[in-house]
Each structure stands twice: as structure tokens, then as C-alpha cells.
Amino acid sequence: MSKAGDEMTPRTNEQNNAIRRQRIYQIKNIAAKVFLEKGINMEIGDIAKKANLGRGTIYHYYNNKITLLEDLLSEALEEAKKNTIEIINTNELPLVKLEQYARRQLKLWVEQPFVFILFKNYLLQSEFIPAKNNDEILKDFQTYLYIPIVKTIEEGIHSGQLVSVDSDTAVKLFFGALVGTVHSYIKQNDSLYLTVDTQWIDDIITILFKGLKA
Amino acid sequence: MSKAGDEMTPRTNEQNNAIRRQRIYQIKNIAAKVFLEKGINMEIGDIAKKANLGRGTIYHYYNNKITLLEDLLSEALEEAKKNTIEIINTNELPLVKLEQYARRQLKLWVEQPFVFILFKNYLLQSEFIPAKNNDEILKDFQTYLYIPIVKTIEEGIHSGQLVSVDSDTAVKLFFGALVGTVHSYIKQNDSLYLTVDTQWIDDIITILFKGLKA
Amino acid sequence: MSKAGDEMTPRTNEQNNAIRRQRIYQIKNIAAKVFLEKGINMEIGDIAKKANLGRGTIYHYYNNKITLLEDLLSEALEEAKKNTIEIINTNELPLVKLEQYARRQLKLWVEQPFVFILFKNYLLQSEFIPAKNNDEILKDFQTYLYIPIVKTIEEGIHSGQLVSVDSDTAVKLFFGALVGTVHSYIKQNDSLYLTVDTQWIDDIITILFKGLKA
Amino acid sequence: MSKAGDEMTPRTNEQNNAIRRQRIYQIKNIAAKVFLEKGINMEIGDIAKKANLGRGTIYHYYNNKITLLEDLLSEALEEAKKNTIEIINTNELPLVKLEQYARRQLKLWVEQPFVFILFKNYLLQSEFIPAKNNDEILKDFQTYLYIPIVKTIEEGIHSGQLVSVDSDTAVKLFFGALVGTVHSYIKQNDSLYLTVDTQWIDDIITILFKGLKA
DNA sequence: CATGAATGAGGATTCATTCAT
DNA sequence: GATGAATGAATCCTCATTCAT
Structure with missing residues (x-):
């Protein structure tokens, strides 16, 4: 008018x-x-x-809810990929890499919860996300985020650094413990991601790796 | 006729x-x-x-979806309560109790997935279940399933059997690892609960408790 | 078995x-x-x-709900028809007939509520009853229960016994007052139709006819 | 653009x-x-x-059918309340008040049928309306619409202006006749509320009050 | 770029009715 | 004759999505 x-x-x-x-x-x-x-x-x-x-x-x-989710997951994928590559592609020993990776991952999840969503959904498969490129993301998740860890854990086991168990079991415990534990720490502080107390992260890592070490 | x-x-x-x-x-x-x-x-x-x-x-x-869920959860609660009481109310040392409890819990979850649902939903608060007696179930969950474990873990820490960390962290890791890990093992065998291979359960328990021990 | x-x-x-x-x-x-x-x-x-x-x-x-209702209404129709014929087909003066009719009707309704249903539904048309022979019942209602009263009221008006108003209005008030008033008296006594106090019936009739008389 | x-x-x-x-x-x-x-x-x-x-x-x-009905009834309540207060709270004699009230009420009902719905449903309890605030509306109906008339009728009886009958009976007849009669006049004119012929209203009032007067 | 009114596909729920026993 | 388990048509209601402004 x-x-x-x-x-x-x-x-x-x-x-x-x-x-x-x-x-x-x-x-x-x-x-x-x-x-x-x-x-x-x-x-x-x-x-x-x-x-x-x-x-x-x-x-x-x-355009729609799915697109929004896809965008969310894609970005999370990128973020996590960066993190994973950076650490896994070093020359450290498997155990050291895994520990660094775990610590960084926990921090990342707490600071950027949308990255956590990615892991939660593809590891715990809580719910099927009907994203058009869901398969693509899943594939990338496998390729860039999951397999590298699996490989590293296998290396760790074969080299005798990690407990001698079925590697599949070790992987599931590794990720399961991280995802399962972190969940409780997210959602609480509504935006004060900066001032996070990280003592618990150290404790979690310490305990988990004490268990995993040979 | x-x-x-x-x-x-x-x-x-x-x-x-x-x-x-x-x-x-x-x-x-x-x-x-x-x-x-x-x-x-x-x-x-x-x-x-x-x-x-x-x-x-x-x-x-x-009457409706919710009632059905409530029934499911209530029965799960009973089942888990039985399991918890039976083990926690013994005179064993905290560490022994926890280990027995964890082992039994994992088996129970795999055999009766809806008990797992209960834990997953109230521990990870995966999704809000709009049950009318949601609060009641939550309270019962806390009272009969959660607190007893918290207490036992605290005992374990104070008595020096478990690692000396914030008990809250230990509890979160304990449950988080169990729930997070088991998730991958459910949903697969569609009804062959009988022939379950339980090696992985032993492995999980072993690793987890190695980490938790003082 | x-x-x-x-x-x-x-x-x-x-x-x-x-x-x-x-x-x-x-x-x-x-x-x-x-x-x-x-x-x-x-x-x-x-x-x-x-x-x-x-x-x-x-x-x-x-066979179905409708048949049941039809049966109910049919029987009510018979019952009311009897009542109506008996009184209207006498040689009394219109006013006397109407008064007798009204009094008997009220009693009948209170004693046999299902007769009241018939009147309520076809006079107040509260709701459409999807009876297959709904039209038939309606027609019979008109023919045997409604028209005779309309005629009698018209007679009463023309003979100067009743107030000189549009007969349609008089009819509506006559039935409306009966049905509207009686409603409150039904439903209360759950089956003690026998010991009904009938003072109110006399009062209603007295007042209504005082109003209707020329 | x-x-x-x-x-x-x-x-x-x-x-x-x-x-x-x-x-x-x-x-x-x-x-x-x-x-x-x-x-x-x-x-x-x-x-x-x-x-x-x-x-x-x-x-x-x-939000749902009920809310819509509630809104309808609430507005009707307000409308009727206004009407009632305006007339009942004057210094006229009971009989005059009642007559004015009845006349206005009939007009209101014909012009705004949903006000009629309110009366029909709470006086004849035609059907149970499952409104959440059903009790509240019922209470308001009693307080603001019903009791004032009951009081006025009682005054009228005690002051000798109205017939000497049980006041409860008089009230039931008063409302019953109005509601019962008006029913036939509603639903017909589908929107031509403007050109309503009101002769019948006068006739109804005349007859009814002739009957009610001492 | 910004928005809330409008919509309808899809899933929840009710209840008359059928039917095996 | 008697019954309650089983059913699906019909309605309620939610929510992603479109679109005029």
C-alpha cells in the first residue's frame, strides 16, 4: 500500500x-x-x-525441514572431519592419537552441539533422518569419521597397546562411552559454551583409557 | 445351532x-x-x-498410544527393579555389586529391549515421552534404579575401590558407557534372543571396570 | 468345548x-x-x-442403533396416539379437551419418558434422527399427534374460547411450554415413576390455560 | 518485486x-x-x-472443537448477562421487569441464535457439552442469568403480583415456555435477522404473563 | 527480505457393527 | 440366546508447507 x-x-x-x-x-x-x-x-x-x-x-x-537438517549435518561433518584428520593423520602412536582424539571430540561436542547430533544420530541411530542425501552423509560419516577410528583402534590392538578384544567391541565401547556419557553434559548450559568446566572430560578420558590400555 | x-x-x-x-x-x-x-x-x-x-x-x-507406552515402561520398570534390588541388596563389596549389576543389566537389555528403552529414555532423555504418569515413572526410575547405583558408586569411591573422581562423573560414565555401547547390539537379531553371543558383554564389562577400579 | x-x-x-x-x-x-x-x-x-x-x-x-430408535419412537407414537385420540375425539368443548389433553400428556411423559422423547425430537427437532422411516414417523406424528391439536386450538380460537392470536403462535406456545417445562422434571427420579408428586402438573396447566383462555 | x-x-x-x-x-x-x-x-x-x-x-x-464452543458460549454469556443486568437491576416492579426481560430475551435469541444455544443447553441440558470450563460457564449461568430471574419471580410471588405457586414451578414454566416456544422460530430465516416479524413475540409474552399474573 | 494466514496430507481415535464361539 | 474380540469407516487434529502481501 x-x-x-x-x-x-x-x-x-x-x-x-x-x-x-x-x-x-x-x-x-x-x-x-x-x-x-x-x-x-x-x-x-x-x-x-x-x-x-x-x-x-x-x-x-x-526449502524444508530436511534441507535444514542436511545443512546442519553437513556442516557438522565438515567440522568433525577437520578434527579427525588433524589428529589421526599424525605420526603419534595409536593410543596417543585416540586419546587426543577423544579429548578433542568431547570438547567439540560440548562447544558445538550440532556436531554431537551427527554422532548421536549415526552411532545411536536413534531415529532415521529422512534426508535426501542421508545415505551420502552416512557414507561420508563412515569414510571420514568412523573408519579412521576403527583403523586406529585395530592398529592399537594389533600393536599390543590396547586390550586384546574383538576390535568391533572395542570400537563400540569407545564411541558408545563417549556419546553416552557426553549426552548428560549437553543441553544444560544454554549458550555459555565458553566457560565450560572441563574437569569431567579429563576424568572420562582417564578412566576410559585406563580400561582400554593393554 | x-x-x-x-x-x-x-x-x-x-x-x-x-x-x-x-x-x-x-x-x-x-x-x-x-x-x-x-x-x-x-x-x-x-x-x-x-x-x-x-x-x-x-x-x-x-486407550491410546500413550497408555500403551506407559504400560511398556511400567513393566520395564518392574523388571529392572527386580534386577537392581536383587543385586544391590547383597553384602558384596561395591565393586563386585556394580560388576554383577552391569553384566546382568546388559543381558536384560538385550533380552528385553523395552527395558533398554526405559534406560535410554530416562538417562539420555532421548525424547520426551508424553506419558501422563511420566513424572511418576521418572521418580520411580530415580528412586529404584538410579539412586541405588549412585549410592553404590559413591561407596566404591569412598572406600577406595573405585577411581577417585567426582561421583557424578563416574555415574554418568558408568551408565553412559552401558547405554551407549549396548545400543549397537540391539535391533539386530529380530527375535533370536536365545542364541545371543555374550562374549562382547564380558569384554565390555572387563574394559569398563578396569577403567573404573582404583 | x-x-x-x-x-x-x-x-x-x-x-x-x-x-x-x-x-x-x-x-x-x-x-x-x-x-x-x-x-x-x-x-x-x-x-x-x-x-x-x-x-x-x-x-x-x-439390527442396529437406528432400528432400536425406530422401535422406540414407533411405540411412543402408538402410546401417544392412544392418548390423543381418546381425548380429542370426545364431544367436550375445545378448551376442556386441550386441558385434559395437556394434563394427560404431562403425566404420560413423566411416567414413560420414551414418549417424551418423541415429542421433544419432533417438536424441538434437537437433532435429526437418521431413521430409515424417519419421514414416516414424522408424518404419523403430524397426522395423529400434531394436527389434531392444531385443529382443536383453531376451533378454540374461532369459537372465542381461546385468546385471539395467530393459531400457529398458540400452537407453538402450547407445545413449547409443555415440552420445555417438562424437561426439567424428567431424568431425575431414576425409576420411581410411580410415586410422582403431581402438584406441579396442576400448577403448570392452571397457569398455561389462564394465559390461553380468551 | x-x-x-x-x-x-x-x-x-x-x-x-x-x-x-x-x-x-x-x-x-x-x-x-x-x-x-x-x-x-x-x-x-x-x-x-x-x-x-x-x-x-x-x-x-x-485449538479444537471444544475451544470453539467455549468461545461461543462465553460470548453468549456476556451478551445475555448484559441484557439481564440491564433490566433486572432497575427499580420497576417484578412483573414489569420480568415482562421486559422476556421480551428482550426472545428478541436477543432470535437475533443471536448462539445466545439461545446457551439457554437451551443449560436449561434443558439437551446435550452435555464437554467444555473444559463447562462447570465455570454453568456456574456463571446460574449466578448471572438464572438466579436473578429466580429471585425476581420469588419477589413477584411474595408481593402478590404473580400467581401463588411453588416458585420453582413458576421458574421452570417461565424459562421452559420461552425456550420451548422460541425453538420453532429459530433456524428458519437463515440470515435475514433484520426483517424479523415480531408479532409472535408480543403474543407469546401476552399469553404467558396473563397466565402468570396473580 | 519477512511474514502469518491458509491449507491438506497423514496419523490418532471413536464407535457401530460383525462374527466365531 | 449370548458374548466380547475384532474391525474399519469416519472424524478429530497436527504440522510441514505454500503464498499473497
């Missing part, structure tokens, strides 16, 4: 891009939290409300 | 009760499986189809 | 008929009460429970 | 509110009509179809 618009300068491309980036960041972060609470039953309306946006606005940035 | 003489009753009460018992048993079992797969998104239709029954039949026995 | 039946004499036809009659009477009476409470939303289960019968038993006597 | 300048808001709040107000008004009105026809068996689909809206739209404004 209003023909107003004396400020005919509509908005520069750059300004728009900035808004866009900021909105996507915001949405993704909130979505991660909501997903953590409600899983696949996360509602677009929940996100919109928490973000103080209209439901339509979410759809302005994401 | 009927040759049954003057038996006015078409089916005896006992016959009906038998049918009921059998149906409820069947429904509960199938529901547990479906829940394990789809969580709270379990559909009545899924259960009906798997049971080869009409949707209405499920409703003949349960 | 039981081949028992030493009493090979199954049951005489007469015995069966007696049972049949008794059951139908019982069902109809209870159905009337339930209908009075819940209208067309009356559930077969309600009737069965109140009658201490199985749901199936109701269907043994009535 | 938009010529609206930098108006970030697609529709102003005021525009949205206007839409909401209009829709709610529309839905409520149609619901009242449908309820009048089908009672508690009113279907959301009926309303939607009559309003040329999707079923979902009704749910956009009302």
Missing part, C-alpha cells in the same frame, strides 16, 4: 548478503538446540519462535 | 481372559520393537500391521 | 419367546433413558453396560 | 489483526448455525465447508 520509500536506495547486495549469512547462522544454531531436545520431531514453529522470526522466514532460507 | 448344551456363555470368561492376555502380550512385544525403531513416532498402524491386526484392535486393548 | 448338556431339553419355544420379550422390554427401557441423556450420541455400549449385557446381545435383538 | 519501499513487514500487524478478527467472527457465526443444526455433532468440516475455508484454517484459530 504505502508508496513511501523516500529512501529509494533499497539495500546493497552486500548488505543483503550480510543479513543472509547472519540469519542462516542464527537459524542453524537454534535448530541444533531444538533438534537436540526434540529430535526429528523438531518443529519449524519451535525454531521460528525461539529465533523470534516468522515461520515463513525459516522457509525463506531453507 | 451350538452343540454346547445350555451353556449360555459363548466363550467362558477364562477363554476370554486367555485371549486378552495373549493379545496384550503380543501387542506389547511388537510395540517395543516398533518403538525401538521409530521412537515416539511409532504409529499404531505400524503395530497393527506387524501384528496382523486391525488398528481398532490395538485400541480395544489400549 | 464343553459337550456337557445332560439337560438335553434345550428350551421350549415359549421359554425363548418369554426371554425375548423380556429382553426387548429391558433394552428399550434402558435405551430410552440413555437417549434422554445423550440423544443421538447414545452408544450401544452405554445401553449394554446399564443392562448388564454384552454389546453383542443388543445386536441380537436389534 | 514489491513497490513498498523498505517496509520489511509484509502485512502490518494491524492488517493481520483485522484479518483475524474478521475470520474469527465469520467462524463463530457459522459455527453457531451449524451447532444449532447438529448440536454437539457439529463437524469442523461442516464449518469449514460453509465458510469456504480449509479444515486447517479453523484449527488455525481454534
